[in-house]
Amino acid sequence: MTSRSPRRARLLAGTAAVAVAAVLTACSSSAGTTGQSAAKPPAALVAAWPSDISTMDPGNVNTDQDKELAMNVYQNLVGYKTTAQGGHSASSGLAAAPALASSWTIAGDTVTFTLRDGLKFYPSGNPVTAKDAVWSLQRALKLNGAVELNNSGVFDAAQITAPDATHVAIRYQDSAGKPIKASEVNIATLRTCWYGVIDSAAALKNAGPSDPIAAEWLKSHVAGSGPYYVKSRQTGQSLNLAAVPGAALNAPKFSAVTLRVVNDGNVAGLLRGGSVNIAQYGLSPRDATSLKSAGFNVQHANTSSYLYLQLASDAGPFKDPLVRRAVAEALPYDALVKNVYYGQAERADSYVSAGAPGYSAAWKDYGDAAKAKSLMAQAGNPSVSTKLRYPSENTDFATAAQLIKSALKPIGVDVTLQPQTSAALITSIIGRATAKTGGSADDGMVLTTLSTYVEDAKTPVKLWTVTGGVVNFSRTSIPEIDRLQGEFAMAAPSPARDQAYEKIQQLAAQDAAFLPLVVTGRTLVSASGVSGLTFTPEPVTLYWTLEPKK
Template identity: 30%
Template sequence: MKVTRVSKAVVGLATVTALVSACGGGGGAQPSAEDGIVVVTAAQPQSFSYESSATGYESAEFFANTGAGLVRFPYVEGTDGKAAHQQLFEFEPVLAKSYDVSSDGLTYTFHLNTDAKSAAGNSLSADDVIFSFRRKFDVETSIVPFISEPIITDVDEQVRKIDDETVSITVRDPAHGYTMMSLLTVSAYNIYDSTVLSQNATDTDPWGVEWSKTNADFGFGAYKLTSHTPGQQMVYEANPGFALGKPEVERVVQRVVADPGQRANLLRSGDASIATQLRPADQVALRDAGEAQIFEAPTNAYVYVPLTTTTAPFDNVDVRRAFAHAVPYDLIMKDVYNGRLGPLESILNSTLPGYDASGLEPNTTDPARSLEILEQAGIDTPVEFTLTVNNAVPDLKETAVQIQTAAAAAGFEVTIDEVNPAAFQEGIAAKTFQASVGRDYAVVQSPPYVFALFYTPGSPINWPDFTHGPLQEAMADGNAAGEPLSPPAWAKWNEASRILQDQMPTVYIGYVQPLNAFAEDIGGYVFRTDNVIDYAELELP
């Protein structure tokens, strides 16, 4: 299939102006080549090391723009009003200039682009690839082993250096090829500059993780971080040695503006080019006033409520089933998301070939049924619990309030606890919350990856801490059924989806559209499955 690439006619930048005031006042002139790109966002990454802190929007945007992998999903033009987006079933080289697949479908050989240079100016080599893979699997806090099961499990066995310019990756089953290649497109598999990290390693930290938590420039991405003021500002400059060519937008300033309304106002006034993590109501107001662009996309991001299944009250499946009927889905879609949230029946992408949703339906609000389930199970009402939410994410705070209000009539008494982004990421990974409101996505849409990401026992991303024998069996059977998008495999993915709807460890509310907005004259937005902005694609007039 021939793929149409997205144009990158971007004008180079020279300088970036400061925001004129903390209140967002100032002139209404739109950004120009002289002004540069100013992005206002809610927070900063908690760490520059993927192996120590991989979650959160700001982290994902940092990793996407400062890192690069061997391949990526190509970008294609959108249709039917949708934004440009990734083609999820094809791959194009980035740090690999080409790749070959053996006749038995087991060995993928990657020929490296050794002209590519890291942010530190070092040329790419096979040693960087081997080092990177070993770090991902050897660091205790890394999530990569969890999300890679059962595709890549033994780096020493599966990933080999052929020569300085060539590496190979072997899978144990040709059916694993699509998922393996998809994994290589995501930030989890960014390749690192082994020279820089080795120079900053210690006897107790052989992979340089501690150094990389606060030092950023060891990637081969389109941008390098040239300035970091914690809690305030990050400045990115284009990497002239980027494998796909130096981005023409040479400098991007990312400013922390905690209040979402203020972020919208800075975009409205022309003091910012892009605003992220906005309230949907503000997005719609900006669009309707002709003050900004917002985008529709084939989204994969969902709003959900993980229920910690290893502590009360959600260690009881009847409480979980009842709560699923207590959530006011339609009100959240209408009042919080202004139509930018839609129902979902499965966490698997309905656009995948062979998609099977038989027996699956979106959750519905039914307080009478919730009370009935609790009464039949002999559970006293109200069931009390604390719902934790990230205080930097406005739509999720509003969603929590809607749930708190509606759940009272369904037999629940909900206390909302708003915490800062660092405390939220720490608590959700440690499984210390009874329940939380989140927004997340699977970057890779291959079903084995989606299930492994969220429901591998013991994984730090298994937010509800859910281990259930029948689910694990269905996942294993799907992995053993051949090609992951084949009918036999889909039968098992459907079984796993129905088990999740029955056991309800996570209440999925709906798919949400991108929550950013662009100034009218900023082009180049591409929707990615990691839901972040690729700065290298941005265009100015």
């Protein structure tokens, strides 16, 4: 990462998708579609991005655009295992698929990966070796990738070794240095955007005493193994990708991808006009419904992306658990799904993915308005005045906030709406969560979204519920949750582990300081001549999975 902390940047990226997309100067018809009346596949892909990349360095990605680039120009030891689901493919759970590694074995605390033969980096032509993989992962430990590597049980470079040129061995341990039994839970982290394998020989040619890991050079250069490479870039305007010639792994079906940065543009209009033929940013649920009716390929998947509410529970009116539970009962869950997301989402009953081991629908019984009033009566019918902060860049948040305000008024909770930029909101959430002392009495509530990239219960628990969690705005501190997380976070899958995380979710739901509202998922839209849309937990489009629709 550059000047921002790894944790802060990762969370800021989780809200980057709310940025409003903008005006795009029309590109030539040879680069895009000419409208849905022409059903033939486009000659090349053109996507609308809300902002430019901040880096090309896979170990240091910050924004959703950085992540998307990394996942298309670099390749990892393992990838996401996806299955066809109607008109798209999607990953689910912790399963990993072979990528640069053709296979792996697990023995005790160690996973040993066997690299494929004959893979090369482009444009150097250097072979992909275990040395490159080890250097890349060790390097990630010094950058933004350290967060998830630590979360998987890798804390020290010495845990990552190359027994020979074609094998990579990773030893897993807990934070105290005790070996842990390795499993798919540990391996799953290696699928994510921070762990693309870099051509170490090419990078080290551009390193120096003050920059031994070539961070400055990799910020603006790609040294990957495909399937695309960066052909050219117009800073702040566009990024042009081209297919790697003769790519031996994940060879793309489209020879070129133009990623255009738009400013306040109508992305739905750009799709209709044919100057863009694939999009995921800057589209509202209403846009998606309209585009589907117009013949566009609109696909939605309930990836682990959530709209959620947090209440400051260590000070102020929500210190009383009865008041917090009253709020949980009064919230307009169904109205949020219907009126904000037009039915293209579903109510969230946990912060753990439904496909993850240890999932529990612990919040599902909240939503009884009469019970909300009863709980407030038990609390002495306090008159509560509070504030609700939410991201200002997307009108969906404003609509959701207004629905929440209206739903809480009948139980005596008067809400003042305070929109903020995503950057300001995340800063305040992290600041309150990580402060050594509690917040002020009027910290109120925050409404925002976040995605989790590893579909395992330990990740959202660590983020939102353990004492000192980096986005635990509520400042929840429940000793039993902390104990169970400490015991089972690094444990191999087992019935005992599942039961521990079910218990954590039940405790968190009863505490009612963190309230999951909606599984928002993600929507991808392409011209009718493009198929192969693929969803992973990460908010990215995998352009190499796309193909001309026959």
